[in-house]
Amino acid sequence: MKQLLTTVAFFILINVITGHAVHDDKNIGKQEPNTTKQLNDGNHIPIFGLGTFGWGDIPKIRQAINWAVESGYRHIDTAALYDNEAEVGQGISDVVRKGLVKREDLYVTTKLWNNKHARDQVVPALRESLAKLNLSYVDLYLIHTPLSSNEDRSPANIDYLETWQGMEEAKELGLAKSIGVSNFYTEQIDRIRAHSTIVPAVNQIEVHPSNTNETLVKDCFERNITVVAPFGFFVPRGKRPIKDDTTIKNIAQKYGKSVNQVLLRYSLDRDLIPIPKSTNENRIKENINVFDFHLTPEEVSIISSLNTNSSIFD
Numbered sequence: 001m002k003q004l005l006t007t008v009a010f011f012i013l014i015n016v017i018t019g020h021a022v023h024d025d026k027n028i029g030k031q032e033p034n035t036t037k038q039l040n041d042g043n044h045i046p047i048f049g050l051g052t053f054g055w056g057d058i059p060k061i062r063q064a065i066n067w068a069v070e071s072g073y074r075h076i077d078t079a080a081l082y083d084n085e086a087e088v089g090q091g092i093s094d095v096v097r098k099g100l101v102k103r104e105d106l107y108v109t110t111k112l113w114n115n116k117h118a119r120d121q122v123v124p125a126l127r128e129s130l131a132k133l134n135l136s137y138v139d140l141y142l143i144h145t146p147l148s149s150n151e152d153r154s155p156a157n158i159d160y161l162e163t164w165q166g167m168e169e170a171k172e173l174g175l176a177k178s179i180g181v182s183n184f185y186t187e188q189i190d191r192i193r194a195h196s197t198i199v200p201a202v203n204q205i206e207v208h209p210s211n212t213n214e215t216l217v218k219d220c221f222e223r224n225i226t227v228v229a230p231f232g233f234f235v236p237r238g239k240r241p242i243k244d245d246t247t248i249k250n251i252a253q254k255y256g257k258s259v260n261q262v263l264l265r266y267s268l269d270r271d272l273i274p275i276p277k278s279t280n281e282n283r284i285k286e287n288i289n290v291f292d293f294h295l296t297p298e299e300v301s302i303i304s305s306l307n308t309n310s311s312i313f314d
């Protein structure tokens with residue numbers, strides 16, 4: 001016992017000397033990439049995932065999924081729009097066949113594109129995604145955007161309340177364990193809450209240090225809606241070069257981490273679920289290596305203060 005206490009005291013001393021934060025959050029030591037958060041429907045979602053968007057990278061996705069699962073990722077995010085569901089499915093089949101994980105150990109999300117927003121198009125669209133993914137269900141199905149379009153991309157003017165009824169059917173059929181939305185504003189979420197049986201479990205939105213989106217995040221949290229953040233460390237090109245910001249560089253130096261790792265930790269420490277995309281083996285490993293430190297509330301505020309409301313779509 002005495003030896004243990006001495007060891008602990010020594011550890012704290014070393015951390016103070018080297019400037020590393022002493023972990024004061026009682027859960028931090030237990031946090032792992034596969035740690036889950038409970039959604040408002042009772043299901044659990046891993047707090048860290050792999051994004052897969054990039055049309056140029058479609059041929060690399062299968063291998064990327066293999067590297068990711070080997071490195072501890074358990075959550076994979078795709079979409080009909082990404083045109084890579086077949087490759088994602090091959091990667092999943094690989095890791096299951098290799099015995100690295102069982103299907104039920106993985107959390108798979110896909111999304112309904114704008115051209116399938118009519119109520120009776122939703123379940124068939126999901127079945128099509130499932131066939132490509134070679135899965136019998138997804139863990140999470142999202143309406144990719146509130147906008148609807150025709151095949152020729154002209155606006156279809158379908159109310160997303162109608163789309164949401166199709167989403168509810170998908171959940172009732174067990175084809176999606178949870179359902180949610182993406183790129184929805186508070187008013188749109190509140191219309192769904194007022195007129196539907198099921199509240200969206202998730203809103204996947206743009207949040208990063210150049211676009212901290214604090215009001216929308218707060219509104220989602222107040223409604224028990226979990227926020228998933230793609231572009232976890234994305235900095236819009238042509239905007240202020242946040243990656244070179246000395247403040248973030250100093251924080252990175254303090255923890256012996258890269259700027260990208262600090263920015264992913266920033267998402268985690270705001271209770272967001274980052275899903276960084278990469279098909280590069282080293283970066284896949286680097287991105288998930290963020291569970292041995294965390295930022296202080298002050299550091300989170302400092303990074304938030306860099307916000308410029310810059311969207312990657314600007």
Ligand SMILES: *[C@@H]1O[C@H](CO)[C@@H](O)[C@H](O)[C@H]1NC(C)=O
Pocket residue numbers: 032034035036
């Ligand atoms: C996470 O992984 C660890 C081992 O790597 C395992 O002991 C634990 O049960 C897993 N947790 C969840 C929620 O799957």
Ligand SMILES: *[C@@H]1O[C@H](CO)[C@@H](O)[C@H](O)[C@H]1NC(C)=O
Pocket residue numbers: 089090093134
């Ligand atoms: C689809 O998944 C099954 C296991 O559920 C597997 O046996 C089969 O090889 C997979 N098909 C493809 C094309 O990967």
Ligand SMILES: *[C@@H]1O[C@H](CO)[C@@H](O)[C@H](O)[C@H]1NC(C)=O
Pocket residue numbers: 182183184185204205206207211213216309311
């Ligand atoms: C916040 O997120 C929404 C939804 O993804 C996005 O449209 C918007 O550009 C983001 N930023 C702000 C400042 O609203």
Ligand SMILES: *[C@@H]1O[C@H](CO)[C@@H](O)[C@H](O)[C@H]1NC(C)=O
Pocket residue numbers: 222223224
């Ligand atoms: C959110 O969840 C908490 C705990 O389950 C509950 O007390 C609260 O009423 C919920 N709030 C909303 C708006 O659903």
Ligand SMILES: *[C@@H]1O[C@H](CO)[C@@H](O)[C@H](O)[C@H]1NC(C)=O
Pocket residue numbers: 215307308309
């Ligand atoms: C970003 O947008 C929010 C909400 O519209 C606004 O309150 C804030 O002042 C804006 N910040 C900057 C730096 O433009």
